[in-house]
Amino acid sequence: MKIKNYYKTSNLEDAYKMLLDDKQNIIIGGGAWLKLTKKIVETAIDITPANLNEIIETKDSIEIGAMTSLHQIEINKALQSHCNGILCEAISHIMGMGIRNIATIGGSVMGKYSFSDILTPLLVMDTSLVFHNYGEISLEEFMNIKRFDKDILVRVIIKKDNRKGYFHKVQKTALDFAVINFAVSKKNKIRIFVGSRPSIAIEPLKAVEYINNQKVVNDEVIATTASIAANEMKLGSNSRAGSEYRKSLVEVYIKRGLKEVMSNEN
Amino acid sequence: MKINVTVNNRERVFDISPDEYLLDTLREHGFLSVKRGCDNSSCGVCTVLLDNKPVASCTLLTIKTEGCHITTVEGISKDAEKLSEHMGDEGADQCGFCNPSLALTMYALKQENPHPTDDEIKKYLVGNLCRCTGYQSQVISIRKCLEDDE
Helix, strand or coil, X not given: CEEEEEEECCCHHHHXXXXXXXXXXXXXCCCCCHHHCCCEEEEEEECHHHCCCCEEECCCEEEEECCCEHHHHHCCHHXXXXXXHHHHHHHHCCCCHHHHCCCEHHHHHXXXXXCCCCHHHHHHCCEEEEECCCEEEEHHHHHHCCCCCCCCEEEXXXXXXXXXXXXXXXXXXXXXXXXXXXXXXXXXXXXXXXXXXXXXXXXXHHHHHHHXXXXXXXXXXXXXXXXXXXXXXXXXCCCCCCXXXXXXXXXXXXXXXXXXXXXXXX | CEEEEEECCEEEEEECCCCCEHHXXXXXXXXXXXXXXXXXXCXXXXXXXXXXXXXXXXXXXXXXXXXXXXXXXXXXXXXXXXXXXXXXXXXXXXXXXXXXXXXXXXXXXXXXXXXXXHHHHHHHCCCCCCCCCCCHHHHHHHHHHHXXXX
């Protein structure tokens, strides 16, 4: 990425005006993935001075400032205990400490990276995003909007709801992107998301509808759910794996994930 | 553009471009213990401490360090020396290219978790690759080094 100018401010309104000023202006998060793009940026706007790097636990939720580093999240006690700590677990497998101290939750969410290990667990939790101009929107809705108007992510809110969770990342080496990743959660309903397919994380809707309509969830129901998911999901091939291999993984890991959240339930 | 930073407890002014990376800035100013390896945040040999936290300097924009404290291995020379002795004893040291980053990461681990298990040491060092050794001797050296402080 080529950056022509750099603007640092603690005032989000100033940052927002500057963002809209030129279509080549961007908000810069930690900047960990800048080398992945050859984009030319007119002005990179840095909101680090706005102190959006705190994690606040309230009675009902955990609020994560957009500039919070991934490592801060990884070691946060409230997040370690929510939903079986799947967000912290997912983050702990992202490259090394040197990157997790740079990358921010805001940059990770706004990038909508297809290889993301963060979006997958966030999507199975009750997660919403608060933007400076737009206000609050659920993460799922945000993910479904192809062209979201330029805005500044202020914080990520995860509702505390005693949800049970499971996350697994299949990777070839400790520092590689995921071949595929899985997150499953159970509260009143079961949620399943599969990411790095290699496209962005999505939910196998037919499989989720099937399992949530069953009165009893036994091994047979779990196996059927995993099979429906493997057949309905659009899986691709890239240098990490072929679509057939990914399909086999979907069936295996959704089964394991469901067993895990159901056993936690019991 | 000019920024003020503190490197190894000494105030400095760096004249940089907005898209300059910290690794380039530091090496240009003579901090050659900060190595260039993969240059894409995978190998960890460019690790420095930013306000006592390990960061991959090849991936961090220098401008983001304004007003921060940067530590290279020269800034933790006593700890580095002690680690180097243990690494020598354990045969954990061959070419030495990754040693500065390893010492800095160990130093950060000590601040964050003074009594780590072997698994915690290994997990903390995931981003620090060594092409010569088998890692086990490095973990033993680090454990011994941390035990010295107890």
